Amino acid sequence: MKFCSECASPVSLSIPAGDNRPRYVCSNCAAIHYQNPKMVLGSIPVWERDGELKVLLCQRAIEPRHGYWTLPAGFMENAETTGEAAMRETEEEAGANIKLGPLFTLLNVARVHQVHMFYLAELLDLDFAPGVESLDVRLFSEAEIPWHDLAFPTIRTTLELFFADRVKIREGGGYGFHTQDITRTMRSDLDPS
């Protein structure tokens, strides 16, 4: 940030009165330009028939991580709720019709000023298709998940927690709600193999 978005004068970093950290402050109109973390919302679209469970993943057509696989997710927009954002992103990236379930993960990625959240979701039909930000959209069983070609650590963590909860469900439990702070990068997250 170099200029004030209200009056076009140069901004500089200084600590406003009553504040305790540097902000971009306008040299002319004194407007303070706060910068805050962003939310990334997505879903875990699940297709379950005859005892077999599959999860819908999208192959990214955009950077970062072009060609890698992700759960449908993206930046939350103004004037929508977290649930609406998860539904919209699933529609935009995977063309998928889902019934949204409860919030499943809330993952802090403080290094990049983001909070990622994923909702459980029931895939309602098989009429999905890649949107403009996806190369491909496919259903994966647990054994088929491309663990070494996942786009982001939060996707890996969410899928790991999801399949761990599936084990608990077979033992009579239910899905939990999970919060974690993610400090590793995707590269450090992968096995050395």
Place this chain on the structure above:
Amino acid sequence: MKFCSECASPVSLSIPAGDNRPRYVCSNCAAIHYQNPKMVLGSIPVWERDGELKVLLCQRAIEPRHGYWTLPAGFMENAETTGEAAMRETEEEAGANIKLGPLFTLLNVARVHQVHMFYLAELLDLDFAPGVESLDVRLFSEAEIPWHDLAFPTIRTTLELFFADRVKIREGGGYGFHTQDITRTMRSDLDPS
């Protein structure tokens, strides 16, 4: 937003290629200035001794809702986690030492482009004191909560859910995690009495 924060040229609303909603786009350098919802993080500081439970509330020294009561909470900053933000706000507004528990509420306030989250917290001592943004900080039993003088609907909802879960705990249950979309304003939220 009137001017580009990168080059100071005028911006105008238009739908960028590959996008589906209007953004502020620079007429000169083509920078796209996205606007996204903000997170407000806070805690429910609980003091429990000899079977008596009290919750710490702050009386706001700033607008909006000057003079009204709130749980300690504020905007999450870049480079911190949701938990760190809740701890920091509790320290700044109430001077309170807490041990953070699990996330308790996640409340969408889409009308003002915000998501409010509150963590359960154990108040570790009684050495609390109002920060610069608070007029007063006090412990309230359930019967003493100033329901008609609360600052925001999300404070009311979080306290209602908290005391409802306390009833469940007396019956052998535990605290839940609650998500809600808040569409009412504080005024419509109050009883006509």
